[in-house]
Amino acid sequence: MYDRSAELYDAIYSFKNYEEEATKLNQIIQKRKRSSGNDLLEVACGTGNHVTYLKSHYAVEGLDINERMLRIARKKHPDIVFHRGDMVSFKLNKQFDAITCLFSAIGHLKTKRKLGLAIRNMSRHLKPGGVLVVEPWFTPQQWHRRSVHANFVDKPELKIARMNISKARGRLSVMDMHHLVATPKRVEHFVERLELGLFTKDEYLDAFRGANLETTYDPEGIMGRGLYIGTH
Numbered sequence: 300m301y302d303r304s305a306e307l308y309d310a311i312y313s314f315k316n317y318e319e320e321a322t323k324l325n326q327i328i329q330k331r332k333r334s335s336g337n338d339l340l341e342v343a344c345g346t347g348n349h350v351t352y353l354k355s356h357y358a359v360e361g362l363d364i365n366e367r368m369l370r371i372a373r374k375k376h377p378d379i380v381f382h383r384g385d386m387v388s389f390k391l392n393k394q395f396d397a398i399t400c401l402f403s404a405i406g407h408l409k410t411k412r413k414l415g416l417a418i419r420n421m422s423r424h425l426k427p428g429g430v431l432v433v434e435p436w437f438t439p440q441q442w443h444r445r446s447v448h449a450n451f452v453d454k455p456e457l458k459i460a461r462m463n464i465s466k467a468r469g470r471l472s473v474m475d476m477h478h479l480v481a482t483p484k485r486v487e488h489f490v491e492r493l494e495l496g497l498f499t500k501d502e503y504l505d506a507f508r509g510a511n512l513e514t515t516y517d518p519e520g521i522m523g524r525g526l527y528i529g530t531h
């Protein structure tokens with residue numbers, strides 16, 4: 300997962316406005332946070348793009364499962380501590396005023412059981428009055444099988460065409476991401492399979508409530524995918 304594509308991640312997702320998202324996120328956190336500090340943990344931080352804009356407001360740390368993504372994040376932010384860990388089981392001897400898990404990274408957990416464990420684990424790392432903000436993946440109702448997707452990068456020395464057809468296996472969304480990548484050295488093709496759990500709104504809310512979080516759902520969120528916000 301993201302191993303071959305880690306170096307291409309920022310180019311593929313250059314359409315995302317991380318600055319605007321971080322501004323909205325900051326407003327949401329400030330509205331809901333009851334603790335007085337400003338320690339923030341960005342879980343599944345990827346290449347650290349939200350960190351770029353959050354670090355002027357918070358004392359930020361990052362965490363991700365993928366070493367290649369972390370390597371890129373560390374290079375961008377030598378001033379920030381990044382941990383390698385699984386959101387289901389990481390254990391830092393520290394509690395935070397805010398924990399964020401964005402761009403549907405939570406969907407990488409394929410079962411309701413793991414969803415519950417991850418929300419509880421993140422909640423355990425919150426100070427009393429701290430806030431957990433999770434941007435969900437699609438619900439089973441929102442997932443359209445057989446829809447066709449493409450994403451193109453057209454830079455002078457890097458061309459990418461990434462395509463997939465949305466598939467599903469039970470409550471799992473399955474995407475075989477075909478990458479065609481051209482650099483001055485070569486043109487290569489590789490496929491990366493992404494499998495993400497399709498959880499209902501009630502399943503997300505149950506997971507939050509099971510972690511003793513006072514929870515609300517914002518259907519718009521920071522980029523139209525919705526947001527679950529829980530205060531400890």
Ligand SMILES: C[S@@+](CC[C@H](N)C(=O)[O-])C[C@H]1O[C@@H](n2cnc3c(N)ncnc32)[C@H](O)[C@@H]1O
Pocket residue numbers: 301342343344345346347348349362363364365368384385386387400401402403404407408
């Ligand atoms: C779609 S990317 C989102 C990255 C970043 N949050 C962003 O907005 O660009 C999903 C990230 O989740 C990470 N990830 C997947 N499963 C994880 C897990 N169990 N624990 C921690 N990180 C995980 C991946 O390595 C990847 O960096």
